[in-house]
Amino acid sequence: MKRFIVLSLMVGISFLSVFSQRSERILEEGWKFARGRYASAEKVNYDDKLWSSVTVPHDYAILGPFDRNNDLQDVMNIQNKETKVNRKTGRTGGLPYDGEAWYRCHFRLNGNSRSFLYFDGVMSEATVFVNGRQVAFQPNGYAAFQVEITSYAHRPGKDNVLAIKLDSKAHSSRWYPGAGIFREVRLIETGDVLLSAWNTKVITKIVGANKAEVSVDATIVGENKSGSIVRLELLDTNRNVVASRQASVRAGEQNSRQILTVLNPRLWSPEQPNLYHLRISLVRDKRVVDHLEQEVGIRSVEFVKGQGFFLNGKHRQIQGVCIHHDLGALGTAVNESALRYRLRLLKNMGCDAIRTSHNLPSSLLPRLCDEMGLMLLIEPFDEWDIPKCEKGFHRYFEDYAERIVRDMVRHFRNHASVILWGIGNEVPNQRDPEGWKLVKRLQQYCHEEDSTRSVTVCMDQIPYVLANGFAKEVDIPGINYNTWNFEKAAAVWQQGMILGSETASTVSSRGVYKFPLKLRSMAMYADHQSSGYDVEYCSWSNTPDVDFSLAEKYPWYLGQFVWTGFDYLGEPTPYNNDNWPSHSSLFGIIDLANIPKDRYYLYRSLWNKRDHTLHILPHWTWHGREGQVTPVMVYTDYPEAELFLNGKSMGRRRKLSLSEVQSMKGDSLALLRHYRLIWDSVKYESGKLVVVAYDREGHPAMSDSVCTAGQPYRLVATVDKHSVCANGTEYAFVQLKVVDRQGNLCPDSSERIRFRVDGCGEFVASANGDPTDLNPFHISEMPVFQGQLMAIVRGNGRVGELLFEASADGLLPCKIKIKTK
Template identity: 55%
Template sequence: MKHTNLFKLIFFFVCVITSGSVWAQRSEQLLEKGWRFTKGDVKGAETPGFDDSEWEAVTIPHDWAIFGPFDRSHDLQNVAVTQNFETEASVKTGRTGGLPYVGVGWYRTTFHAPAGKQITLMFDGAMSEARIYVNGKEIGFWPWGYNSFYFDVTPYVNKDGQANTLAVRLENRPQSSRWYPGAGLYRNVHVIATDDIHVPVWGTKLTTPHVSVDYASVKLLTTVANADNKDVRIVTEIVSPEGKIVAAKDNTRKITNGMSFEQNFLVNSPMLWSPESPSLYKAVSKVYADNRLVDEYTTRFGIRSLEFVADKGFFLNGKHRKFQGVCNHHDLGPLGAAINVSALRHQLILLKDMGCDAIRTGHTMPAPELVELCDEMGIMLMVESFDEWDIAKCENGYHRFFNEWAEKDIVNMVRHYRNNPSVVMWSIGNEVPTQWKPEGCKVAAFLQEICHREDSTRPVTCGMDQVLSVLDNGFAALLDVPGFNYRTHLYTEAYNRLPQNIVLGSETASTVSSRGVYKFPVVKRHTAMYDDHQSTGYDLEYCSWSNVPDEDFALADDYPWTIGQFVWTGFDYLGEPSPYDTDAWPSHSSLFGIIDLASLPKDRYYLYRSIWNKQSPTLYILPHWTWHGREGKNTPVFVYTSYPEAELFVNGKSYGRQCKLTVEESRALQGKDSLWLQRRYRLMWTDVVYEPGEVRVVAYDEAGKAVAEQTVRTAGKPHHIELSTPHHTLNADGKELAYVTLRIVDKDGNLCPTDGRLVNFRVKGAGTYRASANGDPTCLDLFHLPRMHVFNGMLTVILQAGEEAGTLELQATAKGVKSGSIRINVKPVK
């Protein structure tokens, strides 16, 4: 601890001596290292002289609960889940992931602040009920753990250059969440130093009132704090994605009554932001007062237009499109809730390859790193706020704070992200019980108006599950965009009754499946439950209130007034182990994901990819073809493909060609074939008899020409461990991650799809072992220990680069098979 403080002091004086110009304007310090943490309520922990030497040394972001252990008793709940139509309470195990997130935690560190500056502390998120102390004094409280917030701490910092003590008390109460929320300072903490006259946090508002291929207008409103009755000069340059100055303004105005400083620009031949071409501009503003430069502030933005047209749908930059979106919770699987840019980027790459172009942040404010990555990578965002309003879903949920804090939280959310081009909609809630109450319209109107006041450019929606109620009481009619969670059979009625004449699938499918698990007979049904607590990978099982993907595909294809969907969910997440959401321990993570908790795609990934990805073809076979005891039994084969036709062969014998049915052809089978709708989107051979050997599918294009083939073979005896990764090079920044896929294979490299052996890991060189996961929602192996059972032959190991360049090596060993190893280059940070 003494060495850490000495380093900070040296760093402070170096900055003062060598970078006086930085302190003269604006600086920002990320408080990552040098923190101490303990769990439990500790008296006096906020005071500067408190002895925290026995506390755990941690780096922020940090999630104290992800290290476990898993236990049935953690947050054991006896509740009725009303949004799932439960009327009687029942025991819920694993509802919040079976991890020890409940309780009080304390964090402490020190920081230096330059003399004569205004000092702001900003938290990207703190879980939860954060109480912030500087030098022993409480300077603020913020209850909602998912939101960003900040405090002016200038009156509380030492004026003599001495270190300042920062202490944070956090508390997660039992029954405060419906999923795993994480715990602790799980997002970043910033110290911002500015001149007294400065642009405050989120102090610009940038819009593009006119957008065309020829030119775009850009309107920039800048708030300048502490400048009333002063002549303020702002010089702003608009910088293109290529780094060229494409517009500039130099204006001087007197600031009165806190008014914003307005500047307008024209950008000729703009590069428009879209998922296919996420072009980003910057507005770099220099602020002068009293004839001196007092601040420099950069606003990153994109030039794009949004239109939601009755009967026609959604238009981005004048082009019609439908949302191909997913909902995602905030946890990063085995990493927990602690934010990591590398992990987020890995998730987004997988989703983009699937053809996903949008994410709903269900059901909370996102981390700023996610929004920035979506800006850069081209993914549209529906940013959501609350899962509760004034009526409870959870005994200790947000309803306790709603009346006092809702406006503050919405304001912070909108101001934080209103300049981000990826954000295309605001969502004011998810399945809130208030929706069917008499006061529901009043509350919704209140929240929507705050969004409109703070940002007039984006529409407001809400995820509504009580569709008939909100159609009858006017709740759905008052929203800019009516968003429905499931209830696909009511879409047409909603369209006909609502004035907006558009319908958004704000939450769709909730199909459940386990990677590599197949149940027989193969039939479509809801609430299917088995002794192993898994769900079938044939993608035909769903919850009582949801559906399979094909229904949402058809709604998007058949009706111009549907504007797309957000699938629940892109990734499995900790908690809500539906359909095993009662007393079904050890189930403790969801089965909704298209991609499992280990970031391994399930079969369903390729179904969505075959429909959504228009750039790269898809051809995929399921199930695996290694069965013991199924010889001679019916074992249907499904093929997910973007090609119109394919032929199936088993050990050289043809089972015939199939093509995807048209709308008319599939509807003609309604009442005769339970899978009539699926035949529009899947190729299914339901009469295949299992025999060991080879399954091969040959795909044909529209002209009937064979253009691709895929093969699955029966695996032999497990032989060795195979390791692979897309991350062959990492930066030596102490943060970047490599996701390594581990497979148990036979001597020919075929996956052994039922293997479940324990694998041990050893990591050496320029990095560390971070975590592993296998995607099994019932597995209680701890993520942070260097061992994990494979699930259906596979798992994922996550490695983290160190801060020095070199080679990072992973060695994996298991009984009965040859070991495997992989090396990753860790290069110096430029």
């Protein structure tokens, strides 16, 4: 039996200056910004007083405006089965991300011996200058990088100028990439001798019910002339030391490897993301000269041929989603509270994993996944040396691929949330008979940096790769879509396991339903929306039910990553070819405003094993459809339910078995009846629709209802939290609905809502989830879409209380108070 085994210890690194010479500052305030070409803007004495003042992280393109002519791309997408060149409108969101831009800020050193700048991501093609001299160039906007500036910076107390030139190219992306310094920048100061963060490696050698042995590799940077001591301490959540050790590193040596023994370890998993704290101290002459402190979690991962995926010795299938890096109305500027909000939505759905498609994530994402319990597949590339985009990363691939891959592994290898490395997504090299050599090369980089994790490559050209051996070298083959090819691939490939690395691509618009109810591929309508019945998909894809059935049938199926967890800016398929104003995706389980679609509850009904689900669709406000067939679906984990319309039973339905489904002829919805309850022939009449779910013993267990709405009467608001940090870094999400006098959602309302924030807060952005809406996110008014939208607010630096008010013509307003502290 061939096994790929991963036994590791997660490390979420945070550097502390306590008891050491290390100090760190986040360079957040004091930045000046300008778009365009500026000769000599890197010079120390350059006059930037007319530039805009901004804080970092910063996405300058999210302010818009949306425009059809922004980044028009004429492309024939072979992967999407296109046979001619098409004009892609809105492919990258219709936002002005391309062109040159500059950032400048001033800083002073504290007086330590060495200094470094760390960039978590700069979009894109960034050239970095310190005091007028170039110190770094990073072509990949998603890739973190660090540069030592000791020889470029002035002595302590004297002013230094940091300038960054960006040169984002049009036609360089297939989705909205963002623009600017969209992740954090850190200034790090240390002594002459220090611990290297990315060269720190922590691995669990043995994991059992009663003992874990944790190997810690530490690397010393600088001349270790007189020898040093590396001291380790592992603490539990109560800060009790559960293991400790120290070892001498002789003069001239740079590396230390020690093993900590942990008795009765509390293992990390999505259900119980238990964490420890690891302290690593570098001691010289009885003095701590450097110090790293890290959160850690112990867990084991196994990929077993023919049997599947095991976490901590228990079989499970991955219930994951793919996500792009943008945060909807907030753009790509990283914000912890916004990312937490999104991850909580995914967790409640029962999601347990994320694929960072198709780029390197911020440092924040793995840290939050460690803490909140989400597994990660991290990948760095959407293309290799053969282009998908005219100005894509293929231009730099040969010179930078090895560095990008090795840095990816070094950066993230000590996070327990990371279970797999990816090396490419749907690369055109799949069609190349020699493409397998690049697979082998990139995988080898991963293995040399981390021998404990397996590697996957995400493929969609399955007939080609079955014939040319593209997948023969990879640890774990990943298939994107191609559900009809899974059995054939399983019979040919020797790995004995397949990952559904990208699945579904079902398209839907929240609150929109199309009639008659039937499966449709690439369906398009005059309103540029897709049906919320979750029966529409792309030419290369399928409904979620097909992927559910693969998971149910085959033990070698490792699980799936659904495309996508959230709608994102760009790729408005099926309205991607000359169909402006469509400019954001319809793939998401959750819309661009962070409001769940119906599909959220379909996945929840299968994935959330902790809580029951009962969700009824569509809405029941259909003026003009009286007497017409309006099918009803129910998403639930219960096996059967009964539907009532105005008190009259519409019948009791149960989920059919797979064998029953397979015996049904001529019913295109047959497979759906195994995972959904469907009443096909309900004729619409206004009133109340009620569903009662029954447990396996036949007892009533849960009910849900939806009513015909009257005229819009007032606004109601709910907020995810009632206090935020006053400093403006923490956001509150306010969901607004238009309701009638009885409190029923008015699903066909489109009123324009105005926002006002008084007191100790300010308005940040809003979104309504409509993939065709061109209203700027940052303006304090927005029309509702299907009766709903989301507004985002924050503190303005003052402690006290902010008052949020939403109003619209003809509606009663609503107010919410949020404390700032």
